[in-house]
Amino acid sequence: MNRFPYVGQVAKLLLISMVLMGMGAVEVFGQPASPNDTEATIQTTKPVPSGQKPARISLPFTNAKAAALIDVKTGRLLYSHNGDAMLPMASTTKIMTAIVAIEHGRLSDKVKVSGKAFGKEGSSIYLRLGEEMSLNHLLYGLMLRSGNDAAVAIAEHVGGSEEGFVYMMNEKAKMLGLEHTQFRNPHGLDAEGHYTTANELAQLSAYALHNSIFRDIVRTQVKMAPNPYEKWDYKWMNKNKMLRLYEGADGVKTGYTSDALRCLVSSATRDGQQLVAVTLNDSSDWVDHSRLLNYGFQAFPMTSLVEKGQEIEGYPLQTSSEVAYPISVGERERIVTAVSILDKNSLDARLGHRGRLIVKLDDNVIATVPLTDSNASASSPASSMPSYEGQAATLVGKWFAKMRYVVGSLFGA
Numbered sequence: 001m002n003r004f005p006y007v008g009q010v011a012k013l014l015l016i017s018m019v020l021m022g023m024g025a026v027e028v029f030g031q032p033a034s035p036n037d038t039e040a041t042i043q044t045t046k047p048v049p050s051g052q053k054p055a056r057i058s059l060p061f062t063n064a065k066a067a068a069l070i071d072v073k074t075g076r077l078l079y080s081h082n083g084d085a086m087l088p089m090a091s092t093t094k095i096m097t098a099i100v101a102i103e104h105g106r107l108s109d110k111v112k113v114s115g116k117a118f119g120k121e122g123s124s125i126y127l128r129l130g131e132e133m134s135l136n137h138l139l140y141g142l143m144l145r146s147g148n149d150a151a152v153a154i155a156e157h158v159g160g161s162e163e164g165f166v167y168m169m170n171e172k173a174k175m176l177g178l179e180h181t182q183f184r185n186p187h188g189l190d191a192e193g194h195y196t197t198a199n200e201l202a203q204l205s206a207y208a209l210h211n212s213i214f215r216d217i218v219r220t221q222v223k224m225a226p227n228p229y230e231k232w233d234y235k236w237m238n239k240n241k242m243l244r245l246y247e248g249a250d251g252v253k254t255g256y257t258s259d260a261l262r263c264l265v266s267s268a269t270r271d272g273q274q275l276v277a278v279t280l281n282d283s284s285d286w287v288d289h290s291r292l293l294n295y296g297f298q299a300f301p302m303t304s305l306v307e308k309g310q311e312i313e314g315y316p317l318q319t320s321s322e323v324a325y326p327i328s329v330g331e332r333e334r335i336v337t338a339v340s341i342l343d344k345n346s347l348d349a350r351l352g353h354r355g356r357l358i359v360k361l362d363d364n365v366i367a368t369v370p371l372t373d374s375n376a377s378a379s380s381p382a383s384s385m386p387s388y389e390g391q392a393a394t395l396v397g398k399w400f401a402k403m404r405y406v407v408g409s410l411f412g413a
Helices: 007-024 090-104 135-144 148-159 162-175 198-208 212-218 285-299 329-334 389-411
Strands: 039-044 066-071 077-081 110-112 132-134 222-225 234-237 249-257 261-270 273-280 302-306 317-319 323-326 335-342 355-361 364-373
Touching: 066 198, 066 285, 077 198, 077 285, 090 135, 090 148, 090 162, 090 198, 090 212, 090 249, 090 261, 110 135, 110 148, 132 135, 135 148, 135 212, 135 222, 135 234, 148 162, 198 249, 198 261, 198 273, 212 249, 249 273, 261 285, 273 285, 302 355, 302 364, 323 355, 323 364, 329 335
Parallel strands: none
Antiparallel strands: 039 335, 066 077, 066 273, 110 132, 222 234, 249 261, 261 273, 302 323, 317 364, 335 355, 355 364
């Protein structure tokens, strides 16, 4: 006689319980919330559906020693070839010169040309000794004609000295997290210890293009500036041929030295998406940049993932902003969203915030969207914020209901 008649049933029960726990589990991002946590993720939504058909887009070919492609709005690096190699960058240095001057100088300031600036070798806008020009016009001469004399004049005015300005450039690089970029001068002439990488130059350019003054300067094809010594004005034509060769081109900077060889940073905007391409030491940069930009627009179109005011299923909440992100065709199915609810007693909750919608691509968070009361519940005061614990409890209740059904089946209850 079997002394343990229910051993088999118990084993089955344990096995089925484990399966049901897997079925009823709620996926969360991060660790379980402690009693002191102000927010906890309580639901993960399904991946964003895809209406796209898979298509193979070949990687672009370039002759560059190093290359990179980045989406300006999101900062997502879309392509990199030898992108972490530390290389000289010639006059693309002036991207950092310009953004530091814009952020720390006054465009209306009159800048006096020193002997050091007047005598600077290399490309020039032919400033005269003692000439005065506004910082604004000098920036156009810097970026359109790559004037080394303009670079030194700007550096001395904004930084107090060329050395002081170079210190500001390097501090800015640290602030932006550019760990493999170092400046020795504001113009880009060859110097030991003056280098960057294609990836970091792309990141710097994307940062600079968020500044409206910088954007206006680098997309300008022709600029006129007052000439105090002649009857005619200065007329500067932009050296960046991409502005004329590529549809939608709107920047950024050319460069050449005997050590760095041909360097180019270009940008273009199509359908509201702006990309930056970078090549260092590339003998066919105009053609290669067209390939890089074409690849980016085709392979990583800006795709809407979340709409502003979008209702959150199962919650009286809606999103307060939209999310668009450059994704390839195969990535759409790997986008997952999760709802994170704020503690109703937190300061943010009292100010009307209810939580966040977290958007992830694989294991990487690509966006977080604040959640507010939906239109249907917007009239409710913040103090009467609805409790969401019951919804989580409902999931547990469903699990126990399944368990009761299984136990009843096994033991005839």
